Amino acid sequence: MKRLYSPGLLLAVFAVSLGSCGGAARSAADLEALAARNRQGHSPADARFMANMIPHHAQAVLFAGWAESHQASPALQIFCARMVVAQRDEIVTMRSWLLERDEPAPPAEYSRMRMPAGADHHTMPGMLTEAQLNELDNARGADFDRLFLKYMITHHEGALSMVDELFGSYGGAQNDFIFKLSSDMYADQTTEIEHMQVMLDTYPSGG
């Protein structure tokens, strides 16, 4: 178990109470040292969350990217375009965070080669099987819309359960950066689930 806080933070706090303040001249090295002491460490649960969420996002980016080529409705195309931007950005954030901490970072792109049809090895909650991806890849127009919404709602619910798991792990999301990123995902994807459910309700035979 890594320490959540370095012992230096306590020292820093006491040093400050002795009277230094923002106006004091501080060298670049002083500032780096202060920041290193003030910032929390991270737990194994944090790193696991980040590493697992990357392929989860990457798969979402893959099939949200089909909206235009698969003749999704204009509303769904807009929704998907925004989601692709959002989750791609978060993948960059998560990979950078892991790499800066010398933690292994999964690739940014989802590789269907690694998930052969019929394989049922470890995937993250809500992720589509290769068969489901193929089914969606073969759908067009309103059929694509309905299937996409159904699968992406499940996919998002999987992401929420991953945040739940993080929050339910010892030392999980104690780190402010991890708490913020995971909370932002939780808020965004909860909101998107609701939006998708409303879109799904547009189709009389949907749901």
Place this chain on the structure above:
Amino acid sequence: MNNQSFERLPGMRWTALGSVLCAVLVFVTACATAMSSPSPAAMRSALSDLPLTPPDPDPRIGLGAGSGPLGIGAEEASWNLNLVSNTPPPDEFVGVTNSDLGFTGNYAIQGNYNGYVIWDISDPTNPTLETSYVCPASQSDVSIYKNLLFVSGEGLGGRIDCGVGGVPDTVSLDRLRGIRIFDATDISNPEYVANVQTCRGSHTHTVVTDPNDAENVYIYVSGSSRVRSPNELPGCSGGPLEDDPNTALFRIEVIQVPLAAPQNARIVSSPRIFDDLTAPPRHAEPAADTAGQGARRAAAGRGGRGGRGGGPPRQRTGPTQCHDITVYPAIGFAGGACGGYGLLLDISDVANPRRVYAAADSNFSFWHSATFNNDGTKVLFTDEWGGGGQPRCRATDKYEWGADAIFSINDGELDFHTYFKMPAAQTELENCVAHNGSLIPIPGRDVMAQAWYQGGINVFDWTDPDNPVEIAFFDRGPTDGTRRGSGGSWSVYWYNGYLVSSEIARGLDIFELTPSAHISQNEIDAAKTVHFEYFNAQEQPKLVWPPSFALARSYLDQLERSSGLDTDRVMSVRRGLAEAEGLSGQERSNALTELVSDLRGAVRGSSDPRKVRMFLGAVIDLGATR
């Protein structure tokens, strides 16, 4: 003070107005000084001959990056704003996120994920550290009312005892999620007197005063984080409403704080402001899809998510909480920014707010915060697409995404007008999206300042809800040129004459407006006559201008700018005002009365009779002042 200040000089590339404008830009401070003294030649226009249009190319594009935890050395660009000071955070907050601001007297209270800092801003050019308080919990949203200081805690590492060790256990009685209350009677030594725990913690909160209740102050608690275990806080559960009538989802919390006994603060109601919410038509939905709206069933009765683990669709969807609520007690309404919706709430019964309208928008990802105009006829909502940690102002990011949306309020309904977004493309390295701001008390106009994280801050006029116009800005390059750092302005608020900004990495920035083609010296002077004892942006105060010559001249400047009065008339009125100002007592009153009599006849002929009446009202009030 910031010695890294760098004024970009885009003039070399200008073709139209060339070096003259360039020189004007550079010497904007000198201009301000010259214009701030009353002009003896009062018959001259008080309007600036600086350009109306922003510098082109936009100097915010391509600013050089800084380095280190404070992002030192980044290039800066500004237009019609002057940075008067930058004060870096004290040692124990270096490298940790600075968050929201509250104000009382000569003090600014700046939240930080590690606690909060109290700055003495009596001298805006040189803020001094009054005290700092280490008490970790994100996001440390702060508010102050009289002697009481309130701080939000939502992060899982917040401890009841303000300790720095975090709370690694998943269920722990050491954890604080909710509102901390400090007695800041001695501002240099706040005392931690109470806390109120809530099931989902407090991402943000809103102080609400009840005109009918002088004994208490109220707090609306917002935050959409996960519901915690009942083993940590008894009574908390996060099931779907239909199965679990006591669920902590689908409600906000209202805390009552007895002013004489803050230790007795408690939750007095948990209004279910989302009850019976059906999905409203989504503005800007593409045509092919809006055709299907008739087939839409109400969102109630479908899908949603109540607990962990996915599973079959639940009975109920829609937002389960708000991100932030801005109350405007003077009009009895609040703007609730709640997940996928913007709500208008009736707060006439403070402890029991009631939803009166809900808006949705296809271009809005996450409704984040609200600001009313002073008349209460309009409201601006922000969309914090991506949560603020992501770069959403790149050239490739759509103008409508991560922007503001402006609505008029008509008979309790919200009518969409247009979007507004900080227009200068930012880099991949700069987190940027719409964030917090406040009105600037320029009389007769709706002008506000807004923070855009590393997109800097800007000032815009949204008097015309269909045509918001950017009129000032300040921006720095990325905090770090090698990686996606976190920085920029969390919030910028007008407080007693200055714009105070909480810079996430760099500390406290204070700006002054400089006179421009968009804002005259008179308008700045009039704005400075509005004095707050305290200010919490989420509790919007009604702006009231005391009588002053600056106020009258502001309206006159606006009439000149809009040609609401012809030039000769404006000049003669200016002369009349200058003469009256040189008099005193009854003579001044007589001169002002005469001025009013002369001008009454011009109301009907004006293209802006309303503004002429506002001017006349200001002059009459001035005449009645001794």
